[in-house]
Amino acid sequence: MGVRRGRLEGANTMTDQSGVLTDVRRGMIPAHIYNDRELFELERERIFGRAWIFVAHESEIAKPGDYVVRRVLEDSFIVARDEKGEIKAHFNMCLHRGMQICRAEMGNASHFRCPYHGWSYRNDGRIVGLPFHQDAYGGEAGFKRKGQRLLPAPNLASYNGLIFISMDPDAEPLEDFLGDFRFYLDYYTKQSKSGIQLMGPQRWRVKANWKIGAENFAGDMYHTPQTHTSVVEIGLFREPKAEKRKDGCTYWAGAGGGTTYKLPEGNLDERLRYVGYPQEMVDRMKQSLSEDQLKVVGEDGFMISAASAFPNLSFVHNWPRVAESDDVLPFISIRQWQPISENETEVLSWFAVDAEAPEEFKALSYKAYLMCFGSTGMFEQDDVENWVSLTNTAAGSMARRLLLNSRMGILEDDTEVVPALTDEQFHGPGVAHTGYGEYNQRELLNRWADHLEEPVTAVSTVEVGGPGARPAVGQEPAGAATAGGTATSTAADQVGAQA
Amino acid sequence: MSTPTTARTTPGTTPAGPEVTPVETASTRSVLGGHASRLQRVGMTLPFGDERHLAAHQWLVDEAWLLDAQAYSDWLALLTEDIHYVMPVRVTTALGAGFDTSPGMAHFDEDWYSLSRRVARFLTEHAWTEDPPSRLRHHLSNVRTFATEDADHLIVDSATLLFRNRGDVHEGSLVSAGREDLLRHTPEGWKLARRTIMVDDSVMRMQNLAIFL
Numbered sequence: 001m002g003v004r005r006g007r008l009e010g011a012n013t014m015t016d017q018s019g020v021l022t023d024v025r026r027g028m029i030p031a032h033i034y035n036d037r038e039l040f041e042l043e044r045e046r047i048f049g050r051a052w053i054f055v056a057h058e059s060e061i062a063k064p065g066d067y068v069v070r071r072v073l074e075d076s077f078i079v080a081r082d083e084k085g086e087i088k089a090h091f092n093m094c095l096h097r098g099m100q101i102c103r104a105e106m107g108n109a110s111h112f113r114c115p116y117h118g119w120s121y122r123n124d125g126r127i128v129g130l131p132f133h134q135d136a137y138g139g140e141a142g143f144k145r146k147g148q149r150l151l152p153a154p155n156l157a158s159y160n161g162l163i164f165i166s167m168d169p170d171a172e173p174l175e176d177f178l179g180d181f182r183f184y185l186d187y188y189t190k191q192s193k194s195g196i197q198l199m200g201p202q203r204w205r206v207k208a209n210w211k212i213g214a215e216n217f218a219g220d221m222y223h224t225p226q227t228h229t230s231v232v233e234i235g236l237f238r239e240p241k242a243e244k245r246k247d248g249c250t251y252w253a254g255a256g257g258g259t260t261y262k263l264p265e266g267n268l269d270e271r272l273r274y275v276g277y278p279q280e281m282v283d284r285m286k287q288s289l290s291e292d293q294l295k296v297v298g299e300d301g302f303m304i305s306a307a308s309a310f311p312n313l314s315f316v317h318n319w320p321r322v323a324e325s326d327d328v329l330p331f332i333s334i335r336q337w338q339p340i341s342e343n344e345t346e347v348l349s350w351f352a353v354d355a356e357a358p359e360e361f362k363a364l365s366y367k368a369y370l371m372c373f374g375s376t377g378m379f380e381q382d383d384v385e386n387w388v389s390l391t392n393t394a395a396g397s398m399a400r401r402l403l404l405n406s407r408m409g410i411l412e413d414d415t416e417v418v419p420a421l422t423d424e425q426f427h428g429p430g431v432a433h434t435g436y437g438e439y440n441q442r443e444l445l446n447r448w449a450d451h452l453e454e455p456v457t458a459v460s461t462v463e464v465g466g467p468g469a470r471p472a473v474g475q476e477p478a479g480a481a482t483a484g485g486t487a488t489s490t491a492a493d494q495v496g497a498q499a
Numbered sequence: 500m501s502t503p504t505t506a507r508t509t510p511g512t513t514p515a516g517p518e519v520t521p522v523e524t525a526s527t528r529s530v531l532g533g534h535a536s537r538l539q540r541v542g543m544t545l546p547f548g549d550e551r552h553l554a555a556h557q558w559l560v561d562e563a564w565l566l567d568a569q570a571y572s573d574w575l576a577l578l579t580e581d582i583h584y585v586m587p588v589r590v591t592t593a594l595g596a597g598f599d600t601s602p603g604m605a606h607f608d609e610d611w612y613s614l615s616r617r618v619a620r621f622l623t624e625h626a627w628t629e630d631p632p633s634r635l636r637h638h639l640s641n642v643r644t645f646a647t648e649d650a651d652h653l654i655v656d657s658a659t660l661l662f663r664n665r666g667d668v669h670e671g672s673l674v675s676a677g678r679e680d681l682l683r684h685t686p687e688g689w690k691l692a693r694r695t696i697m698v699d700d701s702v703m704r705m706q707n708l709a710i711f712l
């Protein structure tokens with residue numbers, strides 16, 4: 001009954017939120033969405049219970065046995081490369097009494113042994129050891145050890161080595177989910193055929209709502225001249241004025257969007273060298289990127305900078321000075337805004353670099369990253385201060401009376417202040433605009449509204465070696481996994497977790 | 500630069516006790532510490548009455564005051580030009596893993612240039628994260644001093660607990676860390692030539708590290 005009632009309350013809550021979603025869709029943002037318990041519960045169920053969520057990059061688990069432990073909200077997954085080299089993700093809970101099996105963040109292991117009673121599992125999830133199997137259960141007759149495995153992530157897939165989990169077994173394929181944003185993802189993750197190496201993450205908690213960072217990275221070029229004045233003043237950037245940003249464009253395509261800088265005149269090679277790529281890396285980019293991807297830089301003159309993919313994965317690419325010299329050097333960071341609650345976020349910030357880059361470039365690019373972003377980054381310091389403050393202010397009753405204007409870039413009749421770039425001006429997919437605008441923040445929140453509006457489908461449960469396992473029924477409401485009594489297929493029959 | 504593959508076999512970085520001479524420094528293990536002095540401690544803790552210990556201890560207390568006061572220009576003047584200032588990212592690993600810092604990643608991995616930019620930023624009028632400023636208190640303890648092979652250099656271990664509070668809404672936050680410093684005697688007095696900060700959090704509970712430890 002408890003489950004059923006919770007479900008009805010969920011439905012009522014949804015009715016109450018329809019006004020919020022309508023406002024969001026016309027670019028008027030009810031300020032409380034940045035600190036609202038009920039909305040967070042809906043986000044948990046309808047966004048993080050369905051969307052593809054980044055967990056790791058293949059380079060973090062390069063060798064057989066390498067693993068990292070990563071979360072999707074509260075759910076802990078062991079993301080491991082098994083002895084065959086395949087990538088697997090399993091729920092980090094022992095099948096016996098539910099102990100967390102792996103309590104390290106990372107390492108290399110062929111097996112995981114549960115500390116509680118000693119059941120052990122191979123790194124591909126299969127159970128291998130069950131102490132006193134015969135004495136305790138009467139062997140296979142009482143408990144079928146054979147075929148049992150840790151609960152796999154409901155859905156697992158990767159793009160350019162970026163590994164994602166979806167909590168929805170029927171999720172659309174990752175490539176469809178990302179859509180044309182993949183075109184832009186490649187700039188960050190496919191500068192050569194070898195792809196990136198990921199270092200980190202630095203992890204820290206901020207008292208801010210997770211959506212704010214995602215929106216900021218998606219398209220907020222407007223904050224740069226104000227928020228980041230100090231970084232320009234200390235000579236970290238070659239461009240003297242942060243206002244240069246309005247010459248760049250923002251684009252939105254598929255599940256994500258981002259910002260770009262306008263580059264000075266020059267051909268493709270000159271423009272890539274201008275931001276600090278050595279010629280050998282330029283040559284490799286010309287091999288691994290598509291003709292249109294190269295045209296965006298070489299012909300259109302735009303260089304990607306920050307970006308976000310719905311719901312909570314962001315990217316940044318910038319090129320500061322890293323020593324007393326006029327030379328600049330580019331870096332890439334990938335970061336995740338992992339929600340803890342409606343007013344707290346764990347930031348995971350990685351440094352990414354092309355695996356084939358010269359060693360000296362890798363070191364200096366890392367230096368550039370540390371100076372600009374991450375736990376100590378000089379950009380990030382001021383960003384976070386804003387987001388914490390915004391979240392605080394959104395908590396009370398006044399924020400429920402205020403609709404924030406997120407309509408920058410469009411007139412009252414929804415026509416654009418500056419028309420979108422034509423296919424000739426911008427060779428990337430999606431829609432791009434120069435000048436300041438909040439197109440991408442609106443796109444991101446529209447997706448947010450779409451997800452919140454649509455109920456999630458039921459989840460099935462898994463019975464661990466119970467009597468007479470029955471087939472999946474899949475009719476229980478979301479969240480029923482803990483209610484018990486819903487016998488479905490055995491763990492071994494669940495959706496595979498092949499990368 | 501270490502790749503994850505090779506770095507994962509790097510030995511652990513738990514600060515060594517007085518009887519163990521570390522075979523390498525955190526600087527040599529970090530990505531950007533190649534330029535740092537390799538000097539290491541020699542022998543046991545100096546007696547607390549030893550003049551070298553007294554000098555080192557006073558230096559640390561004076562430095563803590565500068566950091567509390569955010570007197571960062573004065574602080575920068577206490578660093579040598581070949582300074583390496585590193586704060587690895589700590590990770591939870593199995594006891595036998597042989598490492599407990601994130602391979603190839605740190606919070607700080609700084610030389611004089613990058614530290615000078617951080618200080619310069621705080622001195623602009625537009626470093627919003629510290630305007631209004633935080634209230635800071637660096638609590639210093641467990642100071643132990645060691646000789647090195649060079650009479651002009653001392654190694655100092657210490658513990659620091661930073662309390663930081665901002666505004667009037669959130670509780671203050673804490674960072675606890677152990678430090679190993681290399682102090683160098685110069686014509687202008689003792690200066691910091693190398694610092695390793697072993698923070699005790701794997702997930703920092705502070706909104707940013709717009710501070711120094």
Ligand code: FES
Nearest residue numbers: 094096097114117
């Ligand atoms: S809970 Fe894991 S073996 Fe019992």
Ligand SMILES: [Fe+2]
Nearest residue numbers: 223227379383
């Ligand atoms: Fe920013």
